[in-house]
Amino acid sequence: MSAKPQAGYDKVFDNVLRLRIMSVLMVNPSCDFTSFKELLQVTDGNLASHLRHLENANYIQVAKSFAGRKPLTTYAATETGKKAFQSHLDFLEHLITASKTS
């Protein structure tokens, strides 16, 4: 993955909320808006804007449906998103080992 230009520090994960959203979606097949809100303890607008940012980066995909009459929006990580998150993790680990050896 070192051949890829985007390997390394990922600007998308610069924000801690986006990092948290992506962490949740790495270990859960999908998560809905309300669960995110409760889990992350953030406001609607804040959460929505960061979810949109991740969606625009093509890291997550959005599915809209209805639970009874209420709209239900669920989010899942895309393959691109998973790969990007993994290389971000690798990058962080690399930083830690580099700081230990130096």
Added chain:
Amino acid sequence: MKNPKEELAEIKSMMERSTRFLSLSGLSGVLAGMYALAAAGLTWYWIYFPSSSWGAGAAILSFREVLNRLLLLGLATLIAAVSTAYFLSKKKGSNSSQLFWTPASKRFLQALFLPVALGGFFCFALLHESAFVLIPAATLIFYGIGLVQSAQFTLGEIKNLGYTQLALGLISAFFPDFGLLCWALGFGVFHVIYGALMYFRHER
């Protein structure tokens, strides 16, 4: 940019919080264990008391009345234990700003529910076939399977509690005379021990 170590810790804690049901109350385990001990004591009094021995009293169980009383006692103990766990976990969750009804808690309950519900039906079949001596073993084994299965969605101590129940269940299957003793150990004493362990590790 943040310190990479902090960032990794952040990721790990988010993954844990979103997949594990961490509000499970240890105190409710202690209380459930005490209910079970009381129920086991009462059962011992009803079945074995005059002869004051652990085995060789099961013939009395053919008396319909004692059997009905035992069933009611079992159900009452179960309801008391489950509702205690529900209320105390809900309280713990609201203290640590973790919500009770999350995808993680749903998965935990699903994993626990299937083996336990099957075990319940299996015990009714055992009652129906008058195989009373195997009931302690069956309840311990099915409950143990449920705990081991659901442990990956909650606090790690649950897994060891599950293995303990499985071991006691097998012992009481081979030595039915010790059925009530094993049952009291598994549902009573070990619930108290593991509940206290969870309480001291995670709630203080």
